[in-house]
Amino acid sequence: MSTPSNESHKVTNQEVKETLHLVIESLIDGQEGFQQIGEHLKDETLRRYFAAESLKRASFRGEIETLLHSEGDHNPKGSGSISGTLRRSWGDLKAHLGGSDHTLLETAEAAEDSAKKAYKEALEKELPLPVHQLLSTQYAHVQESHDYVKAARDSSK
Numbered sequence: 001m002s003t004p005s006n007e008s009h010k011v012t013n014q015e016v017k018e019t020l021h022l023v024i025e026s027l028i029d030g031q032e033g034f035q036q037i038g039e040h041l042k043d044e045t046l047r048r049y050f051a052a053e054s055l056k057r058a059s060f061r062g063e064i065e066t067l068l069h070s071e072g073d074h075n076p077k078g079s080g081s082i083s084g085t086l087r088r089s090w091g092d093l094k095a096h097l098g099g100s101d102h103t104l105l106e107t108a109e110a111a112e113d114s115a116k117k118a119y120k121e122a123l124e125k126e127l128p129l130p131v132h133q134l135l136s137t138q139y140a141h142v143q144e145s146h147d148y149v150k151a152a153r154d155s156s157k
């Protein structure tokens with residue numbers, strides 16, 4: 001009786017780079033989103049949190065770009081996604097129309113859902129151990145941030 005092969009597809013260096021570029025795209029969206037939404041929040045504690053998270057996403061991006069540079073990729077992703085840009089524009093419009101913190105936090109939580117998805121999809125691949133470890137550590141923080149934003153949204157009703 002033969003058993004099914006448990007061999008999984010080993011990702012190529014190009015696939016690793018493409019995966020990391022997608023994560024960078026989500027980090028750019030997060031960095032810009034936290035900054036823009038944070039500027040419009042009325043709650044000072046949330047404003048500080050969002051400013052810190054924007055810097056954290058920039059830091060995460062730098063860590064991934066350093067990894068890419070060490071592998072010879074000197075052209076990392078330079079912009080966020082189209083959906084991230086639309087989400088930020090929508091959040092900005094809500095803010096200018098007098099949107100409450102609750103409304104802005106809803107927008108931020110949707111963005112965090114996208115970030116979680118980008119990390120989850122990346123981590124489902126057979127990435128080299130150093131890449132997987134870096135993304136796992138970052139993903140844990142992104143999940144905590146998502147939970148914080150969601151709790152803040154729920155308590156701001």
